[in-house]
Amino acid sequence: xxxxxxxxxxxxxxxxxxxxxxxxxxxxxxxxxxxxxxxxxxxxxxxxxxxxxxxxxxxxxxxxxxxxxxxxxxxxxxxxxxxxxxxxxxxxxxxxxxxxxxxxxxxxxxxxxxxxxxxxxxxxxxxxxxxxxxxxxxxxxxxxxxx
Amino acid sequence: xxxxxxxxxxxxxxxxxxxxxxxxxxxxxxxxxxxxxxxxxxxxxxxxxxxxxxxxxxxxxxxxxxxxxxxxxxxxxxxxxxxxxxxxxxxxxxxxxxxxxxxxxxxxxxxxxxxxxxxxxxxxxxxxxxxxxxxxxxxxxxxxxxxxxxxxxxxxxxxxxxxxxxxxxxxxxxxxxxxxxxxxxxxxxxxxxxxxxxxxxxxxxxxxxxxxxxxxxxxxxxxxxxxxxxxxxxxxxxxxxxxxxxxxxxxxxxxxxxxxxxxxxxxxxxxxxxxxxxxxxxxxxxxxxxxxxxxxxxxxxxxxxxxxxxxxxxxxxxxxxxxxxxxxxxxxxxxxxxxxxxxxxxxxxxxxxxxxxxxxxxxxxxxxxxxxxxxxxxxxxxxxxxxxxxxxxxxxxxxxxxxxxxxxxxxxxxxxxxxxxxxxxxxxxxxxxxxxxxxxxxxxxxxxxxxxxxxxxxxxxxxxxxxxxxxxxxxxxxxxxxxxxxxxxxxxxxxxxxxxxxxxxxxxxxxxxxxxxxxxxxxxxxxxxxxxxxxxxxxxxxxxxxxxxxxxxxxxxxxxxxxxxxxxxxxxxxxxxxxxxxxxxxxxxxxxxxxxxxxxxxxxxxxxxxxxxxxxxxxxxxxxxxxxxxxxxxxxxxxxxxxxxxxxxxxxxxxxxxxx
Numbered sequence: 001x002x003x004x005x006x007x008x009x010x011x012x013x014x015x016x017x018x019x020x021x022x023x024x025x026x027x028x029x030x031x032x033x034x035x036x037x038x039x040x041x042x043x044x045x046x047x048x049x050x051x052x053x054x055x056x057x058x059x060x061x062x063x064x065x066x067x068x069x070x071x072x073x074x075x076x077x078x079x080x081x082x083x084x085x086x087x088x089x090x091x092x093x094x095x096x097x098x099x100x101x102x103x104x105x106x107x108x109x110x111x112x113x114x115x116x117x118x119x120x121x122x123x124x125x126x127x128x129x130x131x132x133x134x135x136x137x138x139x140x141x142x143x144x145x146x147x
Numbered sequence: 148x149x150x151x152x153x154x155x156x157x158x159x160x161x162x163x164x165x166x167x168x169x170x171x172x173x174x175x176x177x178x179x180x181x182x183x184x185x186x187x188x189x190x191x192x193x194x195x196x197x198x199x200x201x202x203x204x205x206x207x208x209x210x211x212x213x214x215x216x217x218x219x220x221x222x223x224x225x226x227x228x229x230x231x232x233x234x235x236x237x238x239x240x241x242x243x244x245x246x247x248x249x250x251x252x253x254x255x256x257x258x259x260x261x262x263x264x265x266x267x268x269x270x271x272x273x274x275x276x277x278x279x280x281x282x283x284x285x286x287x288x289x290x291x292x293x294x295x296x297x298x299x300x301x302x303x304x305x306x307x308x309x310x311x312x313x314x315x316x317x318x319x320x321x322x323x324x325x326x327x328x329x330x331x332x333x334x335x336x337x338x339x340x341x342x343x344x345x346x347x348x349x350x351x352x353x354x355x356x357x358x359x360x361x362x363x364x365x366x367x368x369x370x371x372x373x374x375x376x377x378x379x380x381x382x383x384x385x386x387x388x389x390x391x392x393x394x395x396x397x398x399x400x401x402x403x404x405x406x407x408x409x410x411x412x413x414x415x416x417x418x419x420x421x422x423x424x425x426x427x428x429x430x431x432x433x434x435x436x437x438x439x440x441x442x443x444x445x446x447x448x449x450x451x452x453x454x455x456x457x458x459x460x461x462x463x464x465x466x467x468x469x470x471x472x473x474x475x476x477x478x479x480x481x482x483x484x485x486x487x488x489x490x491x492x493x494x495x496x497x498x499x500x501x502x503x504x505x506x507x508x509x510x511x512x513x514x515x516x517x518x519x520x521x522x523x524x525x526x527x528x529x530x531x532x533x534x535x536x537x538x539x540x541x542x543x544x545x546x547x548x549x550x551x552x553x554x555x556x557x558x559x560x561x562x563x564x565x566x567x568x569x570x571x572x573x574x575x576x577x578x579x580x581x582x583x584x585x586x587x588x589x590x591x592x593x594x595x596x597x598x599x600x601x602x603x604x605x606x607x608x609x610x611x612x613x614x615x616x617x618x619x620x621x622x623x624x625x626x627x628x629x630x631x632x633x634x635x636x637x638x639x640x641x642x643x644x645x646x647x648x649x650x651x652x653x654x655x656x657x658x659x660x661x662x663x664x665x666x667x668x669x670x671x672x673x674x675x676x677x678x679x680x681x682x683x684x685x686x687x688x689x690x691x692x693x694x695x696x697x698x699x700x701x702x703x704x705x706x707x708x709x710x711x712x713x714x715x716x717x718x719x720x721x722x723x724x725x726x727x728x729x730x731x732x733x734x735x736x737x738x739x740x741x742x743x744x745x746x747x748x749x750x751x752x753x754x755x756x757x758x759x760x761x762x763x764x765x766x767x768x769x770x771x772x773x774x775x776x777x778x779x780x781x782x783x784x785x786x787x788x789x790x791x792x793x794x795x796x797x798x799x800x801x802x803x804x805x806x807x
Contacts, residue, residue, distance in 0.1 A: 015598035022605060069590050098597070099589035099640075121593060121633035123601035 027131035039073025225266035284314030311335035319409030330359030338373035349409035446475030480509030489530035657685035688800035708737030
């Protein structure tokens with residue numbers, strides 16, 4: 001595995017995808033952002049299967065931004081699979097959600113999320129959050145050693 | 148079961164006589180000559196029943212009885228008082244002190260032992276029931292011993308009796324599993340014994356085996372006629388008898404002993420006559436049959452006694468001074484508890500009119516004093532038997548009724564439980580639906596808002612050059628509305644969460660929670676100052692999380708509505724109410740409200756101020772109301788425009804009637 005600087009964004013809402021990309025752009029993050037639209041595709045990408053069969057499975061993203069409500073396989077199930085696989089066990093995962101339902105927060109941390117971020121309605125706050133996310137996970141955080 | 152019987156009597160003869168009788172009946176006898184000795188024996192804790200004399204050298208038996216009844220262990224100890232003082236007033240004293248039975252001297256040892264055993268049986272159940280006990284009734288001591296030995300070797304418990312009368316008493320007393328009786332005996336013969344057993348509701352289920360030495364071919368027929376279950380000849384091998392008994396015991400339905408008192412068991416008869424001579428004669432004749440006889444000299448005395456102690460049969464003289472026999476009879480038959488006791492009128496007159504009058508007053512039988520005593524005894528036996536059958540029938544009817552009642556109660560309980568389970572399921576389903584609904588509201592309703600706000604902002608940033616002041620204003624309004632919609636959704640969700648989360652009560656320091664909430668408010672607006680007074684030591688038994696939300700709303704409101712005051716004041720305190728829960732309150736000197744609208748304050752989305760004056764969603768007090776409701780408390784408001792508001796609430800603990 002090698003470091004790629006890639007951010008994997010798992011998000012089914014096209015508006016949220018566009019706004020998130022815009023927010024990262026505004027906060028001057030130059031990292032490549034790969035967008036997948038459901039839980040199944042996220043797993044395919046991570047484990048280089050299905051539509052992403054040709055991908056180099058060793059090239060893991062730097063961080064995964066994972067929406068909780070997703071079509072097919074939901075965010076928490078994706079997180080469970082990530083934590084269960086030796087190749088992705090230590091991958092930083094930030095759970096994104098619209099709600100601040102206590103149950104979502106508790107389940108996310110129980111399943112091994114590294115962080116939990118609520119998507120604010122206010123776009124300004126959203127840009128702030130994205131900036132912090134990028135700063136923390138891509139600059140400050142010491143990545144886990146490669147397996 | 149404790150088989151120790153305490154015998155307290157100052158007479159050595161009585162002590163020895165009773166001790167011998169009790170020991171022969173399988174009890175352990177503890178002999179005491181004085182109250183002091185009795186106290187020491189009772190302190191040992193092994194006494195299962197007591198027989199007390201009234202006159203003791205160092206005290207009074209009745210006083211000792213009162214002591215026993217007052218002791219923590221003494222309430223249920225069977226106590227029989229035995230006394231020469233057998234006048235009604237003496238009986239009254241003994242029975243009032245809590246005697247289970249009062250027997251006058253001269254006494255019949257058989258009666259005393261049987262009565263004690265019956266009292267023990269009532270308390271502890273029949274110790275012999277269901278056991279393999281065989282009663283052998285035979286006048287030949289040799290044969291009795293030989294047969295008894297054979298049964299003992301075969302593992303049976305063995306009871307022996309030498310006459311038919313004794314045999315019946317032992318049977319009533321010990322309830323053997325099977326009865327073996329000799330056909331030929333002096334006194335009542337074997338067939339008569341079996342016939343009496345068959346007539347006794349308590350004993351009639353006991354299998355009877357009749358044996359005889361006679362070569363008479365009709366003996367077997369007579370035995371079976373009398374109701375014997377099996378017949379054997381004496382010269383037959385003991386093994387044959389053992390096999391027959393084993394076969395009888397295998398018969399289904401022979402085992403459980405009925406709860407009814409046996410006819411041959413200890414019976415008490417009240418004899419009422421103004422003639423001491425006749426009373427004496429009558430008592431002796433009845434005592435010979437094993438009955439305990441209580442004497443009364445007048446109708447008044449008889450009524451007084453019946454108010455204290457029940458008896459099994461009443462013999463009542465028709466002609467007496469004072470309250471006559473007829474009137475006494477009428478009064479007995481009118482009293483609810485004693486009217487079922489068989490009552491036989493006695494008279495010297497062979498008078499048809501008197502007889503009819505007697506029956507009219509409710510007597511069960513009528514007998515002339517000139518009749519033979521044998522006839523009198525037979526009549527008494529017949530009355531006792533009739534009463535026993537009535538009791539037995541009543542018991543069976545009551546048992547039937549009770550089991551029917553129990554069955555219908557069980558049916559009812561089952562239906563209630565089923566209905567309740569169905570309701571609980573329905574509620575559970577509704578709650579799940581509501582939860583799913585709130586969840587999707589929180590996720591799905593917010594997403595479009597984010598898009599509206601985000602793209603509005605993008606429009607301002609990317610196309611600023613193509614928008615004039617007016618266009619930018621419109622966009623600002625759109626974004627402000629989006630913000631407000633977001634807040635409304637958040638508050639609504641908070642309100643629904645307050646309603647559906649589980650209530651977990653614990654001791655909560657209200658003052659500490661308030662302090663932490665105030666710190667938070669100050670941290671958000673460090674530039675503001677206010678006088679805050681939080682009463683110390685306020686304690687409730689409530690859900691900590693909900694209490695925090697409650698105070699966040701109340702103190703948050705007070706903080707908000709005092710923002711425009713020159714010297715804001717916020718106070719948390721409690722008014723102690725007797726009786727009742729303390730009334731907590733949060734008071735401020737802020738904008739206040741018009742009391743005319745006080746009722747509207749706690750409904751969702753109701754606001755008494757414009758958003759421009761004081762921003763808000765109108766959900767805060769609705770949430771407060773919901774939280775107080777869930778704790779089973781009350782909430783209300785007092786205020787005046789421009790002079791501040793006070794919100795009062797109670798949070799009853801679960802014990803004091805709060806719902807959970």
